[in-house]
Amino acid sequence: MRLQGKTAIVTGGASGFGAGIVEKFVAEGARVMIADINGDAARSVASRMGDAALAHQVDVANGPSVQAMADAALSAFGAVDILVNNAGVTHLPSALEHVSEDDFDRVYNVNMKSVYLTARALVPHMKKTGTGTILNVASTAGVSPRPRLNWYNASKGWMITATRTMAIELAPDGIRVNAINPVAGETPLLKSFMGEDTPEMRAKFLSTIPLGRFSTPQDMGNAACFLCSDEAAMITGVCMEVDGGRCI
Numbered sequence: 001m002r003l004q005g006k007t008a009i010v011t012g013g014a015s016g017f018g019a020g021i022v023e024k025f026v027a028e029g030a031r032v033m034i035a036d037i038n039g040d041a042a043r044s045v046a047s048r049m050g051d052a053a054l055a056h057q058v059d060v061a062n063g064p065s066v067q068a069m070a071d072a073a074l075s076a077f078g079a080v081d082i083l084v085n086n087a088g089v090t091h092l093p094s095a096l097e098h099v100s101e102d103d104f105d106r107v108y109n110v111n112m113k114s115v116y117l118t119a120r121a122l123v124p125h126m127k128k129t130g131t132g133t134i135l136n137v138a139s140t141a142g143v144s145p146r147p148r149l150n151w152y153n154a155s156k157g158w159m160i161t162a163t164r165t166m167a168i169e170l171a172p173d174g175i176r177v178n179a180i181n182p183v184a185g186e187t188p189l190l191k192s193f194m195g196e197d198t199p200e201m202r203a204k205f206l207s208t209i210p211l212g213r214f215s216t217p218q219d220m221g222n223a224a225c226f227l228c229s230d231e232a233a234m235i236t237g238v239c240m241e242v243d244g245g246r247c248i
Contacts, residue, residue: 002229004029007077009069009122011060011114012087014041016187017137020217021084021224026052028225030082033073035060037087060087061109063117070121079129082228083122085115085159086137093195096150104151111155115162127173133228134170136163136179137220140243143181148195156181160239167237176236178227183243185215211244 008025012018014036025032026049034049036042039057046055054076058069073080089110091103115136126132141149142156160179167177184194184205194201206212223242226232241247 001029002225002231003082006030006081006228007032007073007079008082008084008228009033009035009073009080009118010084010086011035011058011118012037012137013084014038014045014055017182017185017215017217017220018084018086019045020219020221021086022049022053022221024218024221024225025082025228026050028229031077033069033076035069035087060085060114060117061106063120066114066117067121070118070125074125080122080125081131082133082135083118084135084137084224084228085118087114088137088139090149090152093148094150095148099151107151107155111152112158112162115159119166123170123175126170126175130174132170132175134166134175134177135224135228136177137224138163138179138181138239140181140183140241140246143239143241143247163239164237171236176232178232178235178237179239180220180223180227181239181241181243181247182215182220183209183241183246185217185219187217209244209246210248213244215242215244 008030010018010022013022013034022032032053034042034046035056035058042055046053059065091099136159138159139156141153142160145153163179
């Protein structure tokens with residue numbers, strides 16, 4: 001029970017990697033807020049988790065919505081020990097000059113601005129308590145970009161740099177900040193990454209992963225649990241590839 005007594009918020013926690021992180025955190029003893037723009041899905045996952053989980057509908061790109069999420073978590077838990085910035089979106093594969101401004105703005109707001117908004121809402125509380133852990137879910141796309149996922153790649157590169165700058169600034173306050181960099185996995189975003197879900201396209205993606213399989217929500221849950229546990233007390237500013245060797 002590596003997270004016994006801990007409380008956590010997981011954004012985008014109702015599906016994909018986020019749901020895997022929620023399940024692992026609950027199994028390891030944490031109480032978790034499943035924060036997702038899909039309130040029904042969040043409530044469905046929370047009902048499976050029992051009393052250790054609660055659902056909250058949030059738009060992570062909206063400041064008042066993020067503040068309401070933070071207030072609700074603090075009201076329910078009394079304290080927030082762990083924040084996982086997992087919510088993310090992509091645009092369809094396209095030449096960089098053809099990505100629409102609306103799609104660019106959506107990627108920017110959900111993948112980047114949300115990290116600023118959650119920090120603004122929760123870092124003051126963590127500073128006051130003198131402890132806290134923030135985990136950003138970035139991507140191998142921010143380390144080794146894939147063609148035609150241009151602005152998504154850039155948003156995840158930004159998240160990696162944000163993780164490091166947050167880590168160095170918040171370390172004196174007792175707050176650790178790390179990231180995990182998944183490779184493509186069986187999540188709702190997979191089809192969007194590939195453009196089309198065909199055996200040929202899956203084979204093309206898998207050919208770039210030395211271990212020969214996609215990331216799973218369980219892979220992300222295991223890595224996230226370690227980095228957010230006291231076992232990782234000396235680890236901050238790390239962006240850990242959980243990618244089957246793709247970035248080697």
